[in-house]
Amino acid sequence: MRVQREAELVEAVRAAAGPVQVRGGGTRPVGAGAGEVLEVGISGITLYEPAALTLVAGAGTPLAEVQAVLAAEGQRLAFEPADWGPVLGAAGSSTLGGVVAANVSGPRRVQAGACRDSLIGVRFVDGRGELVKNGGRVMKNVTGYDLVKLMAGSWGTLGVLSEVSFKLLPVAPAQAVLVLPELTAGAAVPALSAALASPYDVTGAGWLPGVGALVRLEGLAQSVAYRAAQLTGALAGFGRVEAGDPALFDDLARVSPFIGQAGDLWRFSVAPSAAPGIIARLGCPVVLDWGGGLIWALLPEGVDARGRAAPYRGHATRMRGGQGPAFEPEAAPVAALSARLRAEFDPRGILNPGRMG
Known part of the structure; x- marks a missing residue:
């Protein structure tokens, strides 16, 4: 079932006789799914005020469409969302609602924050089929549930997004990328940490196989040139530093x-x-982001990455392939809180049941 208006979405959820799989562009097929597919096609930018750095759009609006509109005005989504469809082997077009549902946040998260930090308003339909609105066009303090933050990363288990609002940032006029090509993934982490701890306002720090450690600086041209020269000297102790392609x-x-x-x-x-x-324990090809705080790992089919990486503190999510729970099992107190939230927002248990559990 595909809905293209908010009223249709309300009626679809109210009329659901059983579980539904909530889907935007279908580019993040993570976790188990059950029931009838409910595809959200509520698309279009409903408000864009470049002077106020604010955008409001339907949850089904393609990410690429929004990025093109913002780029024409020299603006961007601060958190640098990416389309994971190709790497996850999924066809389709990434949507704003899907970005919010998965809290998709790219390399700039280390400086600008995650998707939820730029999200200032949501409209969604809960599991009862009731329309809920939270937030608005400006950042403000909240009392009770901060539903804007709660919906980001909920993977469609608390409600079906119909509209999202963001604060924006101007595109930086200049950028520089430094590459340390001699570093392995493990050896890159101390260098990336040093770059992030420096006073040079790093906006990206990662590692790519066959390339090496990457550090990005953005801002006014003179500032970027000065900071790049200073950081090159500061990182020289970790190995050769050379200029890289921003791409x-x-x-x-x-x-x-x-x-x-x-x-x-x-x-x-x-x-x-x-x-x-x-x-080292994983012993497989990796890609690093967020200074090593985010590890993408490619393992043979069926290998339990959590068992191989143990012990660790954090979250491991199987993004593609395999069997069993895709998301990290929650500790008992957290699982109890999650269950209470789902019972509050989806008492019938029909929205993406079992996806995160």
Whole structure:
């Protein structure tokens, strides 16, 4: 079933006799699904005020369409979302609602925050079929449930998004990328941590196989040139430093080295200091982002990445392939809280049941 208006979405959820699989563009097929597919096609930018750095759009609006409109005005979504469809082997077009539902956040998260930090308003339909609105066109304090933050990363288990609102940022006029090509993934983490701890306002820090460690600086041209020179000297103790192509961060955001590669794809969110040990225990190809705090790992089909990486503190999600729960099992107190939230927002248990459990 595909809905293209908010009223249709309300009626579809109210009329649902059993479980529904909520879907936007279908580019993030993570976790188990059951029931009839409910595809959200509520598309279009309903408000864009460049001077106020604010955008409101239907949840089914293609991400690429929004990025093109913003680019024409020299603006962007601060959190640098990427289309994971190619690396997850999924056809379709990434949508804004899907980005919010998965809290998709790219390399710039280390400086600008995650998707939920730029999200300022949502409209969604809960499991009762009731329309809920929270937030607005400006950032403000909230009391009770902060539903804007709660919906980001809920993977459609608490409600079906119909509209989302974002604060925006201007595109930086200049950028520079530094590459340390001699570093392995594990050895790159201390260098990335040093770059992020420096006073040079790093907006991206990762590692790509066959390329090396990557560090990005953005801002006014003179400032970028000065900071790049200073950071080059500061990082020289870790190995050779050379200039890189800014497009490397597009590859990092899209996890391009693993597109079309066979195997199960896993995503670990951990403390960067723990990353070298986890990488060594995994013993497989990896891509690093967020200074080593995000590890994309490509393992043979059926291999339990959590068992191989243990012990670790953090979250491991099987993004592609395999059997069993895709998401990290929650600790008992967290699981109890999650269950209470789902019972509050979806008492019938029809929205993406079992996807995150």
